[in-house]
Amino acid sequence: MGWSISWLAVKDTPPQELLAHFGLEPGGESGVAFDSPISFKACPSGWSILALQRFEHKFLAAEHAKALSAGHDFICCSLDDRVMVSASEGWRDGTRLWRVVHNAEEEVEEFQEVEVSGSPPAALDEILATLRKEHEEDKEGGVDYFFDAPIRLAEALTGFAHDHAGDEETKSPVENFKFVIAPPAAKRRWFFW
Numbered sequence: 001m002g003w004s005i006s007w008l009a010v011k012d013t014p015p016q017e018l019l020a021h022f023g024l025e026p027g028g029e030s031g032v033a034f035d036s037p038i039s040f041k042a043c044p045s046g047w048s049i050l051a052l053q054r055f056e057h058k059f060l061a062a063e064h065a066k067a068l069s070a071g072h073d074f075i076c077c078s079l080d081d082r083v084m085v086s087a088s089e090g091w092r093d094g095t096r097l098w099r100v101v102h103n104a105e106e107e108v109e110e111f112q113e114v115e116v117s118g119s120p121p122a123a124l125d126e127i128l129a130t131l132r133k134e135h136e137e138d139k140e141g142g143v144d145y146f147f148d149a150p151i152r153l154a155e156a157l158t159g160f161a162h163d164h165a166g167d168e169e170t171k172s173p174v175e176n177f178k179f180v181i182a183p184p185a186a187k188r189r190w191f192f193w
Helices: 015-022 062-068 123-137 145-158
Strands: 004-011 025-031 038-042 047-052 073-080 085-092 095-103 115-118 177-181
Touching: 004 062, 015 038, 015 047, 015 062, 047 177, 062 073, 062 085, 062 095, 073 145, 085 145, 095 145, 123 145
Parallel strands: none
Antiparallel strands: 004 047, 004 073, 025 177, 038 047, 038 177, 073 085, 085 095, 095 115
């Protein structure tokens, strides 16, 4: 079984504001990110992280990114290692600044590392150089190193990595996430015409 998840991070936004945007409430339990359909964490670095158990989760849609990036940095990442697709993007003040995608199933050329739009951070060049070196040194082949490029870029910017449980060097390990629930049905408003 592989990863099929998404996560988003907003800089200098209280978790309560992030949850309220999506109509979510803390569930009272805590644990490891991605062990619950939705979980969140406020990191000492100033990032609030929302971890989502679904690839290309609807919370990553442009309307949410526009709203949450007003006056803030917004980074999101989505990955499915069963089909080797990964993507990350950065927003600020309602505008998408960059997007990096690796899709092993949609190679335009014989070999494609990543598809880039906008102006990604300079960290991407170093990440790609490292991955190229790992790719060239792999004598047996069969590993898609460039799948990690969008993921590592999002990690470099936020300090959060989906697969670093308990790693002391990681600024934001995946432990101590608070599980989230949708408001009770009684609090929802339903309109019928």
